[in-house]
Amino acid sequence: MDNSKVWKDCIGSISNLIEEADFEINTDSVEMKAMDPSHIALADFQLSSDAFEEYDVDKARKLGIDLDEMDKVVSRASNSDESIIEFTEEDNRLRLEFKGTSTRRFSLPLLELEEEELPEPDLNFTANAKITAGAIKEGLKDAALIGDNVRFELSQGKFLMRIESDTGSAEMELAEGDEDLEELSVEEPSQAMYNISYLEDMVKAAGSKDIVEIRHGKDLPIEFVFNLADGKGRLRFLLAPRVEAE
Amino acid sequence: MDNSKVWKDCIGSISNLIEEADFEINTDSVEMKAMDPSHIALADFQLSSDAFEEYDVDKARKLGIDLDEMDKVVSRASNSDESIIEFTEEDNRLRLEFKGTSTRRFSLPLLELEEEELPEPDLNFTANAKITAGAIKEGLKDAALIGDNVRFELSQGKFLMRIESDTGSAEMELAEGDEDLEELSVEEPSQAMYNISYLEDMVKAAGSKDIVEIRHGKDLPIEFVFNLADGKGRLRFLLAPRVEAE
Amino acid sequence: MDNSKVWKDCIGSISNLIEEADFEINTDSVEMKAMDPSHIALADFQLSSDAFEEYDVDKARKLGIDLDEMDKVVSRASNSDESIIEFTEEDNRLRLEFKGTSTRRFSLPLLELEEEELPEPDLNFTANAKITAGAIKEGLKDAALIGDNVRFELSQGKFLMRIESDTGSAEMELAEGDEDLEELSVEEPSQAMYNISYLEDMVKAAGSKDIVEIRHGKDLPIEFVFNLADGKGRLRFLLAPRVEAE
Incomplete structure (x- = not known):
């Protein structure tokens, strides 16, 4: 190939x-599905x-x-x-x-690996967005200036990544019509917080103009899907939310 | 803006x-004037x-x-x-x-800062030069190979940055007609020695082709002035000379 | 000049x-000949x-x-x-x-150096190759993933750099007709193993398209020759082979 x-x-x-x-x-295919050592992220490749x-x-x-x-x-x-x-x-x-x-x-x-139990929860995502990987990367770099975890907020017509701490705040907003937002469909507003470093790893390999398909729901894991080889494959990540300190 | x-x-x-x-x-303007923690350099922004x-x-x-x-x-x-x-x-x-x-x-x-007493000495500069930031940067890189402090020497028709130590010497000369020297006007020859690392910080943000206006006098602080936004602002640095060991 | x-x-x-x-x-010339501190490599410049x-x-x-x-x-x-x-x-x-x-x-x-005894053994090289520095560099980067020493194997119509260890193997092959192999002439097949880090230093300054002339023989030092200034000079390296652990 x-x-x-x-x-x-x-x-x-x-x-x-x-x-x-x-x-x-x-x-007829190559597949891989595995979790990271701390069981926060799942990668699924086909x-x-x-x-x-x-x-x-x-x-x-x-x-x-x-x-x-x-x-x-x-x-x-x-x-x-x-x-x-x-x-x-x-x-x-x-x-x-x-x-x-x-x-x-x-x-x-080759390694002899133990069979791993992979959770594949049935998630009721309530929002869906297609965004350039570049916008996500910039939003993550902004957020990394302020702290370790960033909140995703999806609502009608608006996609938001936000972080706030004693040292300041950062916010990346995509509204309908913005070049970096290809599609946004929200059944129900949702928000949840995720670890920035994991998110950075998930988008690292994507080019700025590549599209990430994001699926989201209130306090649910976030799903990033990348289309591979003109639709002949896909790379999917699922990342667990951070429970917020009160 | x-x-x-x-x-x-x-x-x-x-x-x-x-x-x-x-x-x-x-x-009608934004202004900032402050000294570095060791009170060797003054920055003045308008x-x-x-x-x-x-x-x-x-x-x-x-x-x-x-x-x-x-x-x-x-x-x-x-x-x-x-x-x-x-x-x-x-x-x-x-x-x-x-x-x-x-x-x-x-x-x-925002921070609550204590009012700082800023010295603004009346300096009788006796020489004036307009030089590309690129030439200054190269001269500083040359000098940094040899030691920590570089001597500026301005005389009729000649601008010199010199350093000498046991490990060798470096010298950058601009003479009238050299592309990197836009203007040189010397009332009286002057020389003094400055810390290379401070000078590097002062020119770091300038592009190679940007012009630095330098004002100088015997054993006086050296002044670097950068024109901003087509003359609608300026950034000025004043750096105290090093007293030389005998 | x-x-x-x-x-x-x-x-x-x-x-x-x-x-x-x-x-x-x-x-009528500038010349330099010296060995590295561990007496494994000789550099000869003219x-x-x-x-x-x-x-x-x-x-x-x-x-x-x-x-x-x-x-x-x-x-x-x-x-x-x-x-x-x-x-x-x-x-x-x-x-x-x-x-x-x-x-x-x-x-x-200038330094006052002691006269050094330089070995200049009479080597009966049995193979000769002209290869782009780029191919050698890539082969060395590949090999460095696996270990510290790489074996060169020259045989009729085939130039090979090989390394094998518990963590895997890497091999770079150039066959007649390959773009990166300009010339290969083998009297007798030869192989020997050399330190990757020394080889990297020897090709570091060469551009990817520059040609390295390699002379080789069974368990002999390997010779790299670079043509300088359109034939008006040359830089030659001789690197001793590693004796292999049994």
């Missing part, structure tokens, strides 16, 4: 939050076999991967080169190959 | 030297109300500002966006707003 | 490996007087130079400015001058 950028960005993003995970290599130029998996299997090591290796692939990523299982190692002006091959040991 | 770059650069520059200061918000697209101050007041915090916030304004900076006093906070592809608002607590 | 880039790059490269060295300023726009040396002499200090100073020369480097010996100092939009002068104290 020549979608090395998709891999680089997704692995880069996931590896900020999650150390190791099982990748399910199915006959990429259809259609996204690969060539995809040849005879039977489904699970590959336990150290995401930090994997990130270091896929980061070495060049976007400009036409590069190839091959997953082959052989003597319990993952093999990758990048073909450009030279041929580069890597192998990484 | 859409002169957010002026604010960003000035606050950025001043905050390197000075931690907190009173801004006088007058009906911006006319003409520099603002809209300026609405009913009565003069003083706002005590933590310049580091202020710098962090104004640094978040984007040069390319048409941005707005609003000063409003309300529940003892300073409020700022940047309008671009989103709307961002910040507030910072 | 206006070849300040040649000086900057060479001094930059050599100073990563070697702290101080005697430069022989001859009537630049003909033809490479200088003006070269005026009446009698040969040796100048003992602190390469770190020299590197800091020549790094201050600008590539874009037409700059001049002057070597003058006077009160036991080296003097340099850069002329651009200003005139900048530096002096550095």
